Amino acid sequence: MMAEATEHVTLRVNGTARELDVPPRRLLSDALRHDLRLTGTHVGCEHGVCGCCTVLLDGAPVRSCLMFAISADGHEITTVEGLTPADGNELHPIQRAFQDCHGLQCGFCTPGFIMTVAGLLAENPEPDRDEIVEGISGNLCRCTGYRNIVASVERAAELLRDGDGTPEPRADDGGIASRHPSPQGTAPTPYDAVGDGVPADTDEAGGRGSE
Amino acid sequence: MTVVRPRSLSEAIDALSDAPDADLLAGGTDFMVEVNFGHRRPQRIIALRRVEELQGWRRDNGVFDFGALVTYRQIEHELADELPAFAGASRTVGSPQIRNAGTVGGNVGTASPAGDALPLLTALDAQVVCDGVDGRRTLPLLEFITGPKQTARREGELIVRIRFDRCSGPQHFLKIGPRNAMAISTACLALVADTDARRVRVGSGSAGPRPMRPDEAEAFASEAVDWDTGDIASDDLDTFAEMVAGATAPISDHRGTAEYRSYAIGVLARRALRRAVADLAGATS
Numbered sequence A: 001m002m003a004e005a006t007e008h009v010t011l012r013v014n015g016t017a018r019e020l021d022v023p024p025r026r027l028l029s030d031a032l033r034h035d036l037r038l039t040g041t042h043v044g045c046e047h048g049v050c051g052c053c054t055v056l057l058d059g060a061p062v063r064s065c066l067m068f069a070i071s072a073d074g075h076e077i078t079t080v081e082g083l084t085p086a087d088g089n090e091l092h093p094i095q096r097a098f099q100d101c102h103g104l105q106c107g108f109c110t111p112g113f114i115m116t117v118a119g120l121l122a123e124n125p126e127p128d129r130d131e132i133v134e135g136i137s138g139n140l141c142r143c144t145g146y147r148n149i150v151a152s153v154e155r156a157a158e159l160l161r162d163g164d165g166t167p168e169p170r171a172d173d174g175g176i177a178s179r180h181p182s183p184q185g186t187a188p189t190p191y192d193a194v195g196d197g198v199p200a201d202t203d204e205a206g207g208r209g210s211e
Numbered sequence B: 001m002t003v004v005r006p007r008s009l010s011e012a013i014d015a016l017s018d019a020p021d022a023d024l025l026a027g028g029t030d031f032m033v034e035v036n037f038g039h040r041r042p043q044r045i046i047a048l049r050r051v052e053e054l055q056g057w058r059r060d061n062g063v064f065d066f067g068a069l070v071t072y073r074q075i076e077h078e079l080a081d082e083l084p085a086f087a088g089a090s091r092t093v094g095s096p097q098i099r100n101a102g103t104v105g106g107n108v109g110t111a112s113p114a115g116d117a118l119p120l121l122t123a124l125d126a127q128v129v130c131d132g133v134d135g136r137r138t139l140p141l142l143e144f145i146t147g148p149k150q151t152a153r154r155e156g157e158l159i160v161r162i163r164f165d166r167c168s169g170p171q172h173f174l175k176i177g178p179r180n181a182m183a184i185s186t187a188c189l190a191l192v193a194d195t196d197a198r199r200v201r202v203g204s205g206s207a208g209p210r211p212m213r214p215d216e217a218e219a220f221a222s223e224a225v226d227w228d229t230g231d232i233a234s235d236d237l238d239t240f241a242e243m244v245a246g247a248t249a250p251i252s253d254h255r256g257t258a259e260y261r262s263y264a265i266g267v268l269a270r271r272a273l274r275r276a277v278a279d280l281a282g283a284t285s
Helices: A028-035 A093-100 A110-123 A129-135 A147-161 B009-018 B031-037 B072-078 B084-091 B104-110 B118-123 B215-224 B234-246 B258-284
Strands: A007-013 A016-022 A054-057 A060-063 A076-078 B002-004 B023-025 B044-047 B057-060 B063-067 B127-132 B137-140 B145-147 B157-165 B171-176 B187-194 B199-205
Touching: A016 A028, A054 A110, A060 A110, A093 A110, A093 A147, A110 A129, A110 A147, A129 A147, B009 B044, B009 B127, B009 B157, B023 B031, B057 B072, B063 B104, B072 B084, B084 B118, B084 B171, B084 B187, B104 B118, B104 B157, B118 B171, B118 B187, B118 B199, B171 B258, B187 B258, B199 B215, B199 B234, B199 B258, B215 B234, B234 B258
Parallel strands: A007 A076, B002 B044, B023 B044
Antiparallel strands: A007 A016, A054 A060, A054 A076, B057 B063, B063 B157, B127 B137, B127 B157, B171 B187, B187 B199
């Protein structure tokens, strides 16, 4: 079989211009994973349902499996790898929130959720619960039942609003602490992963973020 | 497979001149799914994303004029006040990721009976502007869409704009699907209570081989509504619902039976008209 002709494209990925020669048929998701070795972008269904392959294209979440790599030529792409500093030791506040609130179990869907939430919170820094549910409606999670993911988004919004990602929630700041007051009335209160909808005690469920 | 990526309309038409039967790619939310499934094996693609003349929308002299590449996201965010049913319909499309990519021109060009933008465009008598190797022409939407996923677009042509006259009065879009997001409509309907013409205008989706226009039901409702007080008799709502349901020709498929769809369209029609009339009453009180 004749080798397929390639096209030269420049993808601006996580702030760096990456020159690539790709067959026109190459999906953006495959170019990111196979050509650029950015395997944080996951591929689940490859037909636009699961949301695992979500990346930011010029800041807006899109499905990278429904796009040819060459269609992204010249656009700014942000993958989950691009959320954190290059040294890779720090978690982005959204990632920290998912950790704090147990917003994942197997983790396969998580990069897609993180990128979708990054787009959502950039546009709407204080989404209410309905807006969060709507915002993540194009991402499937088969483990968590979504409750902890919604809590993670609320927590992420709070961390991002507080700037450095190490918040001191106040009762009057309208953040998660005031919406779901804990007995102590201070620390954020993620939902118990297998709970009944009632916020868990912070000491049990606060997790690594409140240590 | 080759992909041509024109930057301007003239480059796009040149590309069509070279390959009149090329597949046209806009947001890709339908096309790419077929490619990934192997249902479609395109040889030549013209990717329109960069074509300058197809971007953006404007309103001049009471005419809304949409470039074919205007996304659902733009409609949802920029037209919620002026075209609430169009913004509402856009908000029901897929998910945020899909709405960031999918385009109104793609919805018209794909011509799926379930296309969420199509009922309102039908109710508003939208015009489809095509351009191509043989020049520009404008067709009414219901002449452009000839059947399920079939259009009057000729080889060597592309959709450049979608236009319709601005219309005063309340408008509603209603849709039934299995969930609030990521749902291809089982039945959907747009209704406009045009207070200038004192005319009820309706388009229904997933209700026939193409968007359906219930002319007789519209005429009946336009007479039945008291446009000054914002009132309609309950019996007349029932009659209207039956007439709209009767003006459908749906199929049975995995999303619903034909019988259910016709019934559902009637329910949506009644509900939309009741809400629009209530809006009129609210506006006059």
